[in-house]
Amino acid sequence: MSQTPETEGGRLFFRSETFAADPRRTRRTPTDETVPEPGRDIPLHARCDVLVVGGGPSGVAAAVAAARQGARTILLERHNHLGGLSTGGLVIWIDRMTDWSGRRVIRGFAEEFLDRLPKGAVSGPSPALWGARDAATAAWWAARTSAFHGIVTHSPTCDPEAMKLAAQEMVLEAGAELIFHAWGAEPILREGAVRGVFFESKQGRRAILAGVTVDATGDGDLFARAGAAYSDDIDERDIHHCMNTSWLFGGVNMPRYQRWRAEQPGAFSAFLQAGRERLRFFDKAFASWRDDVALFMGPRLSGYSAVDVDDLTAVEIQSHRLMAEHLALYRAGAPGFENAYLMLSAPQLGVRHARRLTGVAAVTRGDWDGRVWADEIGVSPSLSPKFPNVSVPYGALVPVALDGLLAPGRHLSCDANSHSFLREIPQCWMTGQAAGTAAALAVAGGVAPRAVPIPDLQATLRVGGAHLSPPAPERATA
Structure with a gap:
């Protein structure tokens, strides 16, 4: 969640208490022993256009977006509910969706989802107060996790059960199929591309074949097991790990x-x-x-x-x-x-961090200067009023060399500093909506996700209510 940032050595990090593990704790000793597993044929559970593995914020947004584009979509979730850390993790304090001027920049799916929650399930300042800077108002909302740096923000606190139900109903209303109690175990690889997933459940090991797979596990489990490059470095001064x-x-x-x-x-x-x-x-x-x-x-x-x-x-x-x-x-x-x-x-x-994709593009500390990516799929509020909004490129969801897969959510391609805010729930909603939209467009066009036409993707996102930067003649390229 948002904390007071400090600058040290040119790097921005959160100033917040963390508690180190006891170095004396007993750790399991690795062995070189192995146990052979017999080869077997795995039953095919289903085929689909878009398979989303993980029903957290990015996975829910991806499934809704893909299904709304007409793709046959399956959402696979290991728990008995949707929402991931926003519900099952009790991260019910949803971080900032407005920039420091009070303008809502995380929109689209995120806006629609929160608007569906019933009265009494959401606590936070009214839109008229977003961006307010008077000391008394900011102090009052700061005690309720909705004001930072003396500025009131759109950072609501929500009933987790209401969010579970809203997510479930949005997925089903969009026409996607839900499978609970199913753990995505291994990607199905064919000719260097992901073509679905093997999953474990009470029925044993089964398979789903898909045109495009969205890794929304949050930890990059699928892209890592598929051999895609990733980073796992951390900033030890930050809470992001x-x-x-x-x-x-x-x-x-x-x-x-x-x-x-x-x-x-x-x-x-x-x-x-x-x-x-x-x-x-x-x-x-x-x-x-x-x-x-x-x-x-x-x-x-x-x-x-x-x-x-x-x-x-x-x-x-x-x-x-x-x-x-x-x-x-x-x-x-x-x-x-x-x-x-x-x-x-x-x-x-x-869990805040495990792996980060090495993507076609990456959001880094040097990008916090107001630049706008040519393949922008969303805009994130910055960590501090000292910085402008941060543009997020589509390339941050696309593996460098692995086809058939997109990776939205907290494991997108970025550096450790940028991960401190791109891992948050609103940003996961934003990148999930983009991934689901792109996956559906890829299937419809018969192309790999990396070949989706960016103008088509951006136009479809805008129709879906997403906030993108205004067109400009010159932009950074992935």
């Missing part, structure tokens, strides 16, 4: 807690310090979509790998223990939490 299980406390009085924070900052600081001394890992409570529910987005744990099953297990164990320990300390020392109770721990682990 940390992991944790989020949770909710019910029975709280958030207005009382927020008044205490604002009116007694010394007492609040002493409370946090006592928590750190007691637990070492201790974090702040955030507002949610309800005044009686508190959201905890941390403590953020660093030093773990998002593609190591033992590390994932260790983070889950530590996060759940911290949840119970936080409850005891908050009930004892934080006004408004006297009657708090454990409401829900996130069903999905909060």
